[in-house]
Amino acid sequence: MSSRDRLIQVTARLIREKGMAATGINEIITAAGLPKGSMYHYFPGGKEELVKAALHSYKDWLGQSFKARMKGSTTAEQGLCGIVDFFIHDLTSSHYVAGCPVATVALESAGTAPGVTEGVREVMDHWIASLCAYLQYKGLAGNLTTATDFITQLEGALVMARIYQSTEPLERLKLKITELLQNEHTTP
Amino acid sequence: MSSRDRLIQVTARLIREKGMAATGINEIITAAGLPKGSMYHYFPGGKEELVKAALHSYKDWLGQSFKARMKGSTTAEQGLCGIVDFFIHDLTSSHYVAGCPVATVALESAGTAPGVTEGVREVMDHWIASLCAYLQYKGLAGNLTTATDFITQLEGALVMARIYQSTEPLERLKLKITELLQNEHTTP
DNA sequence: TTATAAAAATAGACCGGTCTGTCTATTTTT
DNA sequence: AAAAATAGACAGACCGGTCTATTTTTATAA
Numbered sequence: 418m419s420s421r422d423r424l425i426q427v428t429a430r431l432i433r434e435k436g437m438a439a440t441g442i443n444e445i446i447t448a449a450g451l452p453k454g455s456m457y458h459y460f461p462g463g464k465e466e467l468v469k470a471a472l473h474s475y476k477d478w479l480g481q482s483f484k485a486r487m488k489g490s491t492t493a494e495q496g497l498c499g500i501v502d503f504f505i506h507d508l509t510s511s512h513y514v515a516g517c518p519v520a521t522v523a524l525e526s527a528g529t530a531p532g533v534t535e536g537v538r539e540v541m542d543h544w545i546a547s548l549c550a551y552l553q554y555k556g557l558a559g560n561l562t563t564a565t566d567f568i569t570q571l572e573g574a575l576v577m578a579r580i581y582q583s584t585e586p587l588e589r590l591k592l593k594i595t596e597l598l599q600n601e602h603t604t605p
Numbered sequence: 606m607s608s609r610d611r612l613i614q615v616t617a618r619l620i621r622e623k624g625m626a627a628t629g630i631n632e633i634i635t636a637a638g639l640p641k642g643s644m645y646h647y648f649p650g651g652k653e654e655l656v657k658a659a660l661h662s663y664k665d666w667l668g669q670s671f672k673a674r675m676k677g678s679t680t681a682e683q684g685l686c687g688i689v690d691f692f693i694h695d696l697t698s699s700h701y702v703a704g705c706p707v708a709t710v711a712l713e714s715a716g717t718a719p720g721v722t723e724g725v726r727e728v729m730d731h732w733i734a735s736l737c738a739y740l741q742y743k744g745l746a747g748n749l750t751t752a753t754d755f756i757t758q759l760e761g762a763l764v765m766a767r768i769y770q771s772t773e774p775l776e777r778l779k780l781k782i783t784e785l786l787q788n789e790h791t792t793p
Numbered sequence: 794t795t796a797t798a799a800a801a802a803t804a805g806a807c808c809g810g811t812c813t814g815t816c817t818a819t820t821t822t823t
Numbered sequence: 824a825a826a827a828a829t830a831g832a833c834a835g836a837c838c839g840g841t842c843t844a845t846t847t848t849t850a851t852a853a
Contacts, residue, residue: 420802436713439626442839452804453840459802463840514716520764524709525624527767528702537768562777565765569774573761576708577753579715580725586757589750608828630813640830641814647828651814 421459423449429471434514436521437468437533468522469536475518476540480547487551496551497567497594504575505584513582517575544568557598567597609647611637617659622702624709625656625721656710657724663706664728668735675739684739685755685782692763693772701770705763732756745786755785 418426427449431440442464446456460466486499507515519537526533548564557563570593574586606614615637619628630652634644648654674687695703707725714721736752745751758781762774 434716436624436626438624439713439717441837443837452802454804454842455802457840512716516712516715521709521712523764523768524704524712525627527704527770528622528700529627534768541765541768565774566777569761569765569777570758571761572764573757573759576711576760576764577729577757580711580722580729586753589754589757629811631811640828642816642830643828645814 420449420451420455424451424456424459424467425470425474428467429474429518430515432468432471432522433475433516433518436525437464438525465530465532468533472519472522472533472536472540476543479518479540480543483544483547484551487548487554493552493555493557493598494594496555497598498591500548501571501574501587501591501594504571504578505587508575508578508584508587513579516579517572520572520575541568552598563598567594570597608637608639608643612639612644612647612655613658613662616655617662617706618703620656620659620710621663621704621706624713625652626713653718653720656721660707660710660721660724660728664731667706667728668731671732671735672739675736675742681740681743681745681786682782684743685786686779688736689759689762689775689779689782692759693775696763696766696772696775701767704767705760708760708763729756740786751786755782758785 424445428440428445431445431448442453442456445467446453449456456467457463460470482503483500486503487496490496490499504517519540522533523537526537545561545564545568548567549561552563570590571587574590577586578584612633616628616633619633619636630641630644633655634641637644644655645651648658670691671688674691675684678684678687692705707728710721711725714725733749733752733756736755737749740751758778759775762778765774766772
């Protein structure tokens, strides 16, 4: 992996675990095994640019994972269920250290760093659009609202899962998927 | 207000806006107009103890607000709607700087500071129990699950609201309250 | 193919500032 | 007089970021 990619990967992991403010530049370059010069060579914009690149990498990574789980399933219900399972696996295998890759940064930056929040928004938009395309592909009259509702509930479940160190909130979300899909295309 | 309370209030506001890691002790004491000696006099445990005290204050404050909105409403639907409206007001009047008081800290501390996460969990437990008691008071066969589901969806909506700087996620939650209550006590 | 110039990347010392936390006084209250 | 609270200097570590070399790679020309 290139030095640039290594910086992004390390940053992505650290901000996912403890957020942006608690993740230092020195910590990042030490974990990546690179000198500070390299970091500011690839990311002249400093920490903010690096964080945005890390968010961007999540956009691609999760977007791909979403598509894979969608296309590998026969029904929309199964697809959404697979996405939830994906996060269940991530949570348990990391002992609840790895939650939603962007939520922590989103809350940290909401009032203070508009540029970072914009990056978060781009990731969200991509996830929702990706999900929406899948729902339509599966023949559902799914619109952006349906996909947005699912992601919203997923975010809530991920917050609660990390607080209580339990997958129960996500298991409950899985139970509600059918109902969520049914209710959506009956309402205007 | 006592010096101790002032420290708690200031800390509560700051961690709500930008989290725990980005909020410094010096910033807190400056905003509170107190010397460092006072801070470590009241909170010998340092930053963590102060943050936990701030979380505790949120427990009381929001718990009271919840009860007030519940008792002031005729139906359970109206009560829950009032809670959502409470957050809508907080978000808009603060220009989306003030979201859920504990979510940011919850995500920041989930993997790194167990003591703080425990504080978050105590707040959540209190909110859920308070909500549950209200649902039963209103004659619903509401159990902990119903209240937990509502809070979970509220958390998700609050995250999305801050990302998109919009109250729409919360407005959509309001529309789903009736359905949420109906579905709950029909399932075992 | 080799010599050389230009560009890219690596390396880390260093800067001013801020971090949490400690410590000793001094003032205020009991 | 004793206890509580206020006051802030100070310490050692770390912060993000800048800056100058040095090494490595790439491109070009003989």
